[in-house]
Amino acid sequence: MPAAAPQSDSEDTTGSLEQTVDFFARVTPDGRFTYLSDRGLEFIGYHRGYLQILTLPDLVPDAEFATLMDCFDRARERRTMQKCTLHLVKTLTYPRLVELRININERHPGEFTVLAFDVSSWLEREQSLIHDAHHDALTGLPNLTAARHEIDRIAGDMSDPSAQAAVLLVDLDEYHRVNHAFGYEAGDRIIQETGQRLQKIADRREFVARAEGDSFLMVVAHTPGREDIADLARRVSDAIQQPYTLDNQTLQLSVSIGAVMFPEVRHQSGKVLRQADDALIRAKRVQGATRLCFFEPNVRTKGADALKLESDMYNGIRNGEFSLHYQPISDARTQQVVGVEALMRWQHPVHGAVPPSVFIPLAESGGLINFLGEWALRNTCMQLAQWDNAGIRLPYATVNVSAHQFRDRRFPEVVREAIALTGITAERIVLEITESVLMHDPARAKMLLEELTAIGIRFAVDDFGTGYSSLAYLQRFPLSTLKIDRSFIVNLPHSVNDQAIVAAVVALARSLNLELVAEGVETPEQRQMLASSGCHLIQGWVVCKALPVDQLARKFALGELRTVSA
Structure with a gap:
């Protein structure tokens, strides 16, 4: 008689976990299911009785079977969760792209725990973000980054x-x-029409973008020389x-036009654009009638290093050079995080950190900055x-929000999407803004x-005391936290x-x-004075420096850091 089909297992999963992951299962080393959550069953689209003959490898395309087996092997050898x-x-x-996490199940020897997150929608959103990061919203043209x-x-x-x-x-x-x-709306129409005129006179070798303002x-990809570019400049001016x-x-x-020939000037984009400026x-x-000047190589420019670094950021994002470190916020009375x-x-391949x-x-x-900020928010929610x-149950995580992000009309939607995609409650996200952003x-x-606090998001004022700092302005906004700037803590x-x-x-x-957090607390003496004065939440090296995810998890595992629920 065949074994009964795997049923739900309340011992290994909870309601919150069911809502967090798309797929939760236990499997044997050969991939047979011993348990699959109801949500996971719904995700793969089978009846529970079919699990008697279905295995996890059956759900994976042949071309990716080796990837799955390698993940199992790494989990078995390292005895840590592998992705x-x-x-x-x-x-x-119907294939769905997922991020799979596999680990040894300590409570069920010989079995593995398998979690999966559907990342198809995240990747679609990422593609949309990449498009937005490389196109100008007003004209639809490629932007400066592109x-x-x-x-x-x-x-x-x-x-x-010779090219x-x-x-x-x-x-x-x-x-x-x-x-x-005429007003800013009229000015926007001028910018839009200017972009259209430039596109009309450009041929296939000419790439048109809006720089800024x-x-x-x-x-121009291929040109015989300066005379050809001077002719293009005349056509631009006439248009x-x-x-x-x-x-x-x-x-x-x-119009006025600055031109640079390369490789007459052998530099990457940052330097070329500075020279064009x-x-x-x-x-x-x-x-x-035609205001045109070519850059002369013997003219020195300032800020070249900054321009070069700025141009490196694009590749840095694509190559995974950016990461998030997390710094604990601790209660000075209990030492709990x-x-x-x-x-x-940013770990630059040449310059380092x-x-x-x-x-x-x-x-x-x-x-x-908007692309990076959205990436940081989404990844913090996932973390x-x-x-x-x-x-490791942490009550909340704080994410810094730049002035550019805050002024972006899409910002509330971005926050809602990050919460919805990861399934965490909005109350666990605190967005840090500066006083100048508010004012x-x-x-x-x-x-x-008010719009975001209505769904549970909380807001903290970062570097409090360095800006406008008045009772009147604080009372106007629905804030939850003040963070005392480190400049008041050091001495x-x-x-x-x-x-x-x-x-x-x-x-x-x-x-x-309002909740109060002191930043930059580095010594036990500072911690004691803050606690005595009534500021119990602290952040700084006296607790722990900002660490990568794996190092922070290790500190929790070793008991060097404790959560409130620990």
Whole structure:
């Protein structure tokens, strides 16, 4: 008589786990199911009775069978959870891309625990994000990031020493007057039409992009030389000088153009664009119908290293050079970890660790900060779910939000999607913003905070005390947490002024019923003084520095760190 079909197993899974993962199972070494959750059964689309003959390898395409077996082998040898990405074929016809996690099941010797997350929708969203990160929302043209990539691609393909390419930086003259006279919506229409005109005159070898503001880029893959580029510049100038129509009025504009020939100047995109900008500055001073200047190689430029690093960020994102480290937030009274802060890191293949103080401004200027910010939020939500599965229950995680992200109209949708995709509760995410972000547009900030707090998201004011810091502004916004800036902590044991400031902030937080976290706590003396003053939540090296996921998990496993539920 065949064995009964595997049923649900409340000992090994909980309601929260069922809601967190798409597929939860126990299998034998040859892949036979001894348990499969109801949600997992629904995910693969079979009746439970069919599990008597179905095995996990049956759900995997033949081409990915070796990947599955390798994951099992690694889990068996290392006795830690191993990951792989492959397809599970639903009802033998419909493949879904999943991230599979396999581990030895200690409570059931000889069996493996198998978890799977459906990442198809995440990948679709990632593709959409990549498209958005490389295209300008107003014109639909490729943006500055895409132009940099195109320049690097062309430079890399130029094996013929006699071959030449060029970059033209096209800037509308006196464009700001359009905004002042007709309004910003009219100015946007001018930008859109300018992009269309440039596309019409461009041929297949010419790549058109919007750089920023009223500037556009044309990247020419193959050109005989400067005379050819000068002719293109004349065509660009003629096209832009044709009248624009705004509200039944005609308007005429002119352009200035800075051009760079390469490999006449042998540099990557960052340097090329900087040199085009230098040439544009000189072109603004030229008189005549066509304002064009070529960059001269003997002219030195400033900020070249920063431009080079900025251009490296694109490849860094694609190559997985960015990661998240997590720093615990601890209760000074109990030494228990009540949360973590997600901190972004960039490990450059040449320069090593690039400080956030360097790469965050570069990401903002290069148009990548929203992409990175969304990636950090989504991955932090995923990490909370993974920690839950591993038995590390952290009440919350905080994620920093840049001013650019906060002002993005899509930001509330991005937050909702990150929560929905990972299944965690919104109350476990705290978004950190600075005082200046709130005060840039207080009315809009208040509406956005109210919209997201309504679904459970909490907000913390980062670096409190370094900006506007007034009771009046705090009362206006639905905040949950203040984070005392480290500048008030470093000299706390010896500075009467800092002690007075901390005492005042503690009283303020208490009166507004706000949670208070002290940042940059490095010594036991600082920790003791903060606890005595009523600031019990601390973050800093005295607790633990920011660590990669695996190192932080090891500290919890060894008992060096304890969660509230431990």
